[in-house]
Amino acid sequence: MADIDAFLDDLSSAAPVPGGGTVAALETAMAASLLAMVCNLTLGKQRYAAVETRIRSVLQEAGEFRDRARQLGDEDVEAYGAVARVLALSRATEEEKATRAARLQDALKRAAAPPLETMQLASQVLYLAGDLVDIGNSSAISDIGTAAASARAGFEAARLNVEINLAGIKDQEWALETRRAMDKIPAPELIEQTIMQKVTSIIRGNIA
Amino acid sequence: MADIDAFLDDLSSAAPVPGGGTVAALETAMAASLLAMVCNLTLGKQRYAAVETRIRSVLQEAGEFRDRARQLGDEDVEAYGAVARVLALSRATEEEKATRAARLQDALKRAAAPPLETMQLASQVLYLAGDLVDIGNSSAISDIGTAAASARAGFEAARLNVEINLAGIKDQEWALETRRAMDKIPAPELIEQTIMQKVTSIIRGNIA
Numbered sequence: 001m002a003d004i005d006a007f008l009d010d011l012s013s014a015a016p017v018p019g020g021g022t023v024a025a026l027e028t029a030m031a032a033s034l035l036a037m038v039c040n041l042t043l044g045k046q047r048y049a050a051v052e053t054r055i056r057s058v059l060q061e062a063g064e065f066r067d068r069a070r071q072l073g074d075e076d077v078e079a080y081g082a083v084a085r086v087l088a089l090s091r092a093t094e095e096e097k098a099t100r101a102a103r104l105q106d107a108l109k110r111a112a113a114p115p116l117e118t119m120q121l122a123s124q125v126l127y128l129a130g131d132l133v134d135i136g137n138s139s140a141i142s143d144i145g146t147a148a149a150s151a152r153a154g155f156e157a158a159r160l161n162v163e164i165n166l167a168g169i170k171d172q173e174w175a176l177e178t179r180r181a182m183d184k185i186p187a188p189e190l191i192e193q194t195i196m197q198k199v200t201s202i203i204r205g206n207i208a
Numbered sequence: 209m210a211d212i213d214a215f216l217d218d219l220s221s222a223a224p225v226p227g228g229g230t231v232a233a234l235e236t237a238m239a240a241s242l243l244a245m246v247c248n249l250t251l252g253k254q255r256y257a258a259v260e261t262r263i264r265s266v267l268q269e270a271g272e273f274r275d276r277a278r279q280l281g282d283e284d285v286e287a288y289g290a291v292a293r294v295l296a297l298s299r300a301t302e303e304e305k306a307t308r309a310a311r312l313q314d315a316l317k318r319a320a321a322p323p324l325e326t327m328q329l330a331s332q333v334l335y336l337a338g339d340l341v342d343i344g345n346s347s348a349i350s351d352i353g354t355a356a357a358s359a360r361a362g363f364e365a366a367r368l369n370v371e372i373n374l375a376g377i378k379d380q381e382w383a384l385e386t387r388r389a390m391d392k393i394p395a396p397e398l399i400e401q402t403i404m405q406k407v408t409s410i411i412r413g414n415i416a
């Protein structure tokens with residue numbers, strides 16, 4: 001995992017990317033990967049033969065969510081990198097100031113897209129964890145809880161990253177529209193709590 | 209970030225490691241890295257000159273927490289790998305069964321240590337985020353919130369991973385001792401909520 005160390009180094013540095021938006025996307029990708037793992041640990045087991053078709057469908061979706069979340073990590077790096085480049089532009093003349101201000105608004109709008117989609121994806125991953133907790137291999141139940149906690153963190157982090165972008169945007173109509181899109185995404189608290197309670201009670205029910 | 213893809217592939221597979229305990233440690237490491245980033249974005253700025261000494265101390269601690277969390281990710285892989293190897297041992301004779309059962313108890317006890325320490329570390333990272341939210345560069349405030357959400361997820365995930373281990377342990381005295389150690393670690397919910405509220409109000413106070 002050498003490149004994970006490099007990633008943590010880059011994250012720790014003052015460089016504008018990677019930052020919180022990338023972490024949000026990675027948390028969502030890790031959550032989806034854990035759900036795929038639990039599916040892979042459930043398929044082919046006699047005890048879970050009755051749910052095989054449903055598990056296959058969860059596995060398929062988890063893989064798609066994971067791939068998209070992973071891409072969003074890169075798209076966030078790209079979009080925030082563009083914001084940082086605009087912020088570094090010269091403000092020596094009035095004309096430069098005006099150009100910079102206009103380009104900043106464009107870059108901020110573009111940079112809101114990856115975390116907004118990450119919120120949607122993290123919410124979907126959480127609901128998928130909610131499906132899997134009732135049918136997945138109970139010996140891997142802690143991994144479903146870990147996935148739920150990770151997806152919730154991805155959602156919360158992505159939300160903050162959209163919010164801080166909106167704070168810089170002067171087009172109030174666009175900002176309102178984006179807030180409406182955020183509000184339409186099912187919030188993660190209740191579903192995460194339900195999953196965590198189920199996971200904890202299944203673990204304690206297994207006690208030696 | 210090629211190896212992050214390899215990590216997500218390994219995580220998605222049915223292989224016993226990496227799993228939830230590794231994700232818990234990585235979330236804690238990412239949280240600490242984000243705090244270090246915010247410190248690096250605060251140091252040397254005129255506006256934050258008065259808190260420079262405190263920021264340097266947060267940066268130092270964040271670096272130590274991150275390095276230890278990163279190691280715990282590897283230690284979890286090692287300890288769970290050992291559990292998986294014991295589970296794969298033959299149970300053909302009564303003697304083999306007895307040897308396997310005894311070795312499993314040892315391996316499970318050892319495997320509880322990395323997630324237990326991850327819980328402690330994640331809690332410490334959260335309290336460090338609570339210090340930084342009042343003094344760090346407000347233009348990176350969403351990253352402090354992202355760190356808090358990530359550390360909370362690391363804590364919750366680590367807790368589930370200790371719990372599922374305890375469920376397999378027959379030495380009830382040892383299990384009780386471990387539960388006592390878990391209960392002594394400050395829980396993350398309240399501090400995380402406080403940080404999130406501060407972050408959200410600072411972001412909204414910045415509105416263009």
